[in-house]
Amino acid sequence: MGAFLRDPSVLVEWLRALLMSWGLSAGLTELVLYLLGGFALATGPMLWVIFLIWFERKAVARFQDRLGPNRVGKFGLLQPFADVLKLMTKEDIIPEGADKPLYWAAPILSVAGVLLLWPAIPLGLGIGGNLNVGVLYLIAAGTLGIFAILLAGWSSNNKYALLAAFRTVAQLVSYEVPMVLVLLLPVLLARSLNLQDIVQAQDVWFVVYVPLAALIFLIVSIAEVGRTPFDLLEAESEIIAGFHIEYSGMKFAMFFAGEFLHAFTIGILTAVFFLGGWRGPGADIYPVLGILYLWLKGFLVYFVVVWIRATHPRIRIDHMLNFSWKFLTPLALTLVTVGAVLDKVVVGWGVWPRALAHLASNVVVALVTLQLVRAWARRLPRPKVGEPRPVARPQPQTQPQPASGD
């Protein structure tokens, strides 16, 4: 047990020896090990989603001064299981004229796209992802979830769903740019695309170096998931339910599982890039502890995401696009430029001075940005005090209406 805590790879070695002793060939043993590892890596998040559904319903309920689920099981903890059973036995309606293969593929992809992010994530020292192009892999795999929404919108044979697909594409396309830009900063500070190296480089968390970049990353990630300030793709009051309007039963449930899991995954990713990943007291000696730290940090960010969801109203599509192209993208470009110049100067200064220099540059950029936004806001037309407010009433007729024929 102690050996396992110190070095989890003994478990793999033990399994490999066990399988070999059963007479399996080396190649087959590797395959079985991959399958087992894959099952563990996929089952963990999928089971966790069940808890997340309960947690989010409960948390949002408390934000809205309600009780939330509290009937099924202690604190309503068994509510998600009841929901799954109910959704399982619901009729699977396929709308007339739907593009069937794509209609089936969409909910599967929405979960698979999120699960695919997990192999790249370093869960602890020597556990989990160790890809040399980890960041690029994350950016590539991260867009699959949105692809699922596009497929769902297209294949449902419904105008509302298609509108949602349009909006999704516009949103993804706009928020991908600041995300790719902002992820340059952790890569630049760690000098590696490998997520394990990025975590290792965070003797001081990168959120201390570049808090603005962390904030932008969080905002952009929320937009990529399509959560509440950016949930134009499922705006109930405008396009009914958007892309999943025609989905029922388990397919509908999969969209939601995908969304919740994605929200938690961006929490984990924020933790990996900016909050030190699995690092914490004792995580170097007992790598299994690292999983716990990563989970806690990820959950904390996830809670902030839920908090934002419960606090902010939905934004309009032109505001959404403007916010990305005219605010986040220039800001991210500035941050990368400043970070690149500064790091050459301060690289020899030691850990904390370097971090504080970056922090200072971020504070300056933030203040300048605030001033610019303030100056811009001052130039906006605004009604003077005492001026009559515009009232929505029909314009007074200047000429008498000509008598109509009927």
Next chain:
Amino acid sequence: MNGTQWAFIGVFFVLALLFPALPIVLGHFMGPRRPNPIKNDVYECGLKTYGTPWVPFKVQFYLFALVFLIFDVELVFLYPWAVAYGVLPMFAVFEGILFILMLAAALVYAWKREALDWYEPTMPEATD
């Protein structure tokens, strides 16, 4: 080491597809199946959908997609630069920054040409 990582991702990809597919197929067979023309009809606010739902989309989406495409392709070029940052001389760093400034110039250009503005279709003014 890396070859095995990619092999693992290959295996995991199949698993990631199977995990959501299984409950969906299960649900498909567990649920009742009593289709009727009205139930299977496409959802619309009270009346039948008029025409095909696959309508032409607003050309503005296409503009955003173009700007995005240029940006994203160019940004990926910055990643090798960021990885090699530690061994780069100051000169190369400024070259990278020049590249970023060119991107910024493209953004300013698109901004000034109003490619980033969202136009609402203007209704004809109500005339008396």
